[in-house]
Amino acid sequence: MLETEDRPSDSPYVARVWHSRNAGAEHMMSVATSIWELVVWKHRGLPHAAVRGPETTASMADVPDDLEAFGISFSAGTSMPHLPVSQLVDRQLDCPHVTAKAFVLRGEEWELPNFENAEDFVARLAREGVIVHDPLVEEVVEGGTATVSMRSVQRRVVTATGLTHSAIRQIERARQAAILLGEDMTPTDVAHRLGYYDQPHLARSLTRFIGRTATQLRRGDAAEPLSLLYKTDA
Structure with missing residues (x-):
């Protein structure tokens, strides 16, 4: 099994923050999701970080026996201008130059976040323009109505989420x-x-x-x- 703890967030950029530890699972079913994540994990003592895009189908994934992972699931409407979400659909992009304390994103070094300081880390990403948020997309995805044309809504949803x-x-x-x-x-x-x-x-x-x-x-x-x-x- 996987021992997982998660919590909602009061940040407009974040849907969920989670961390997990492998407690005997060899595989897991990775279910489809419409949002992207930043994931940090250790495997055999080595740190890793990756941006994981939306997943449009369920798929089986291997689970390392010593897995310890942490993730920030970003809200609908949150995206990275330098890395369009459309390029991440059904893909994972590993971050280069990950150490025990830092990793590289957008060509810059950032301190590795954790379960407790995730919102502070995300706020810094927003201040530096690494991420942006389109509240109209979040409103529409959550069932609200838009005051702009349907064509504009469709374009903004695809731009922000990579999906229709x-x-x-x-x-x-x-x-x-x-x-x-x-x-x-x-x-x-x-x-x-x-x-x-x-x-x-x-x-x-x-x-x-x-x-x-x-x-x-x-x-x-x-x-x-x-x-x-x-x-x-x-």
Whole structure:
């Protein structure tokens, strides 16, 4: 299993902060996600850091036996002008020159953040222009309405997230379905509550984005743990 702790953030740039430790897992199911992350981890005593982009399908990932990892999951609408999110979709970009105390991002050296000081680190990134935030994108992704044209909304969503609004909705709906099934809601009720056409539509979505069946999610007995799932207000 993976021992994971996570918390929401009051920063407009951050959706979640988490850290985890391997407690016996060899593999995990990395579920689809519509947001990107900065991840810092140690493997065999050596530090690593990477920017991990949105994931459009579920995939199996190896878990090193001594893994200790920390991550900042950035909010919808947050992006890096020097590194478009569209170039990170289904990709991980390893940061060069990582030491026990620092790493390189945008060609500059930054102190490695941790679970406790993540917001301070992100605030510095924002002040230095490494990241920017488009509140309209966050508003639309969370179900709000925009005062600009639909074409403008679509363009800004793709620019900030690397994904279309439709793709984001599909991913986030599947993630919410997985959470509800894990709380023992029936597939019929989940399909009705989240607007799936029927149970086969729900089943296809779960297979694609979560890598689990509804039965597996309700039992919670799959051999490989899932990557981070959490409730949101959306």
